[in-house]
Amino acid sequence: MTSIADLERDTYDAMWELPQYQGEPSPGAQFAPLFSTIALPRSTVLDAGCGNGKGALTLASQGFSVYTCDISSAGLPPIWPLPFFQAAVWDDLTGWNDGTYDWVYCCNVLEHLPPQFTMLAVSQMLRIATHGVFLTVSTQPDGLGIWIGKSLRPTVQGFTWWRDSLRELSIVFEARDLVGAAVFVLEGRAT
């Protein structure tokens, strides 16, 4: 029997074959300057759902110690210089670094998850983050899934839905409605 995670991996293996998807702007790179105003220099960071890795490389260039994971490695360059493990973000994410990180950095990933896994994924991130979890989500439908005949964002919700759901899991230090996107900073739970 094929698991939901296997289906998700097949989806993104297929998407990363498409030039249109490869050419999309990287939210991870876009939000790195904001993250660097929040996290201390040289913090350890897990980029959860690193995609094509541009966000992780941007963080590394800013002096963070970056680890990466994603359900698919198909978006990464053939030679990838940062530690990587393959996992769905709702899995146990203790793959490297003694299982904890100062920060988990997760940009525009949660809306791509099946709805039933979104808050489980956040819980997994909170478990391994000592300082906090930096999340961004898109609140708009995607336009590229049509190329493979499915929606890539099964969890398109508004700002208040995300804010209120996240408040059930942790202290939300920061919640910015960027209209079409949102940024959240949560207190980590790992000790």
Added chain:
Amino acid sequence: MSDTPFQVFEGLTLEASLNVEDAQIAENVRYAIRQQHPQAWPHPPQADRVCLVGGGPSLDDTLPELVALLNEGARLVTVNGSYQWCLERNLRPTAQIVVDARQSNARFLEPYIPACRYFLASQCHPDSWDAVQGRQYVAIFHSAAPDNATLKPILDEYYLNTWAPVSGGSTVILRAISLLRVMGYLRFDLFGVDSCFLGDAHHAYPQAENDADKRYKVRTCPTGRPDLARDFWVTPWHLAQADDFIRFVKYEGDHFLLNVHGNGLLAYLLASGAEVPLDPST
């Protein structure tokens, strides 16, 4: 807010200015944007009719018209003290809008009505934001032109350039129309928006801040129709508000339908096409 002084009468000029210093407004905005509320943002056109209720003295007279429209399904939107005025008459606002940056305006946010939407300008005082803390539906909007020198740098930095300006008009009613228009509403019925005294009343409810305002009698009529002339008792701020309102309607009037209820100066000006009176008749 217009920077142009408004000639009220010969020898009397009213210069519009903010009632709170820029530095205080900037401080208020910095506090407000960190309260984790969603931003009001442009929506597609909405078919609903909106009864927008101000605090003018015609409210009591037009209450039956207001109730009739609400019974037909119109949405009730209040500003400042009209929120409590409506609640005292068992009318539940769909939304309450507060723009003013002064601390005293926090009083316009009590009591809490579940399911009411509270729209606060980012310039509102921290006490106003504290008053709506934990309420179900609260949204922030930015009562500023896109190039506002005080707010733009703060909002650009925090929202990464994604914020929607709500501009136009110097009074809460005009800003409320702009906000509701941004949110897709097109059809407005205005109540309690008079821009004049009716009898001795400047508001439909006590508002001590205006009790000592000096009153003037003015006469106005449509061009060439002195037989339709009417007299109104006003303060200079009434006339400034009326002038601002008429200019707003002339400039933005193609973007909404407006029906001003009551027997005040504004309703007369809009119905008759008369000019804002600039000469005191006494």
